[in-house]
Amino acid sequence: MTEITISSETRRQSANRIQLALLAVLMIGLLIAPFVLYPVFLMKVLCFALFASAFNLLLGFTGLLSFGHAAFFGGAAYFTAHAVKEWGVPPEAGILLGVVGAAFMGLIIGFFAIRRQGIYFAMITLALSQMFFFFCLQSNFTKGEDGLQGVPRGHLLGFIDLSQPLNMYFFVLLVFVVGIFAVWRIVHSPFGMILRSIRENENRAISLGYSVSLYKLSAFVMSAALAGLAGGLKALVFQFATLTDVTWQMSGEVILMTLLGGIGTIFGPILGATFIVTLQNYLSTTGFPVTVITGIIFIICVLLFRRGIVGEFNASRLAAKLGFRSKN
């Protein structure tokens, strides 16, 4: 028995080493990327990757399927854009306001949604986010169909000029890394363990004395806040905030990204978002209908690799050999 234990320990250590190496390669890649690829495209990928990771915190690690995450993403984009453009606050404060606003919205929507489970939970989040969509459509502060345009990127901490693409890129990269680290930390924490136990068996968690609703609501607010971080960032990158980001299609897109990459994995949503955003970018110039392609991809994903790209890899023999998963 001890031998098995030891071999599984060493396998885990080697897995950690491989993962660290992959992480290092990825980071170096992200540092070099803006000199090779178009920075705005890369920033878009990073924003959506963060958005999908925030969504995955709820779906993959708490087991709650929200169909209204666009409200937090797009809502934060409006908050940040409004604060920066109309109030003239510095970019870092603008993003912070976006995060706080999204978290507050998460508190309200989450408060109602966690009262129900499964499909009813999803329907409540959809209904409330649609209400927010109509609010955005009608109210003055969002400028309706025009959206908030010409949002200045401003100077980070007063001296870094974010209108320079490279400065902006590295700022986005920094926020992205911090955001992903936050997700990783929450998932791999005592709190994250309770979230996983709720996902696994909610009644059992209750019978162990956990006030499950409070844990769910906390996870919902954290996920909303991180989605808001991505949304606020996106508003600065593109220098506008429009209705597109609060539509239900956006909520659907983030589900697709997460499913495609692999729910309940850290890298899955990042990969899924990269794939979808890249695809959209290429297809937008060909005149080929993007929604048809994403629809087909969604069907293929659900039929053939339900665990998503990273999930299937983790479950494969190669991953077991490399030690990503203990066999016993």
Place this chain on the structure above:
Amino acid sequence: MVLSARDLCRDFGGFTAVNNVNLDVHHAKVHALIGPNGAGKTTVFNLLTKFLQPTSGKITLLDHDITKTSPARVARMGLVRSFQISAIFPHLTVLENIRVALQRPGNLAIQFWLPLGKLDVLNNRAMELLESVGLENEYDSQAADLSYGRKRVLEIATTLALDPKVLLLDEPMAGMGGEDVSMVAELIREVAKTRAVLMVEHNLNVVADLCDYITVLQRGEILAEGDYATVSNDERVKVAYMGTDHD
């Protein structure tokens, strides 16, 4: 008396699943709840642990009225249940399953900013519990990979991890092999020395051997109660279990 129910009733849209049940569970005693299928045993469990709200009646736990208390709060007050279907966390390891139960009393449940390694302080206690049920060698396995009987054993160990004052076990031996049955029976006998146990059980040998007091339910009502000798000689109980005697 640590747990008591008075005139407990529960209707499901006109169907009375539990009708005027009175129950007293005592410290250091094993109390069995038996009865044919559909008698309302699990409903009584759900009412006592507040997973269901009673239509009428009153429930008292350690001199506190818990009739309107939430299930999580009832659990924190020391009334912990197991489930009929093995209620484990399938994709956590065996050790993690136990640790989840230990996290709350150990005040390590809300820290979203701490690394998982902080939970290692609970490992010793968790391993002790696993050893007490003979699961120590499987600590690193996924709970889903355990055999059915071992899952039930894990569930009981998880329940015990909370050191409850009252233990409600819903068919703890269902689907277990003979070896596990005697081990779990021994375990229940041991833990009942210092706490109250209420269990639903179909295996009458186990009930005869283990339980101090028996309540027989039929169609949501109490049919008979007393020790095993009293209950097993009761004509109505015989009829309920064996059908009408035509001779």
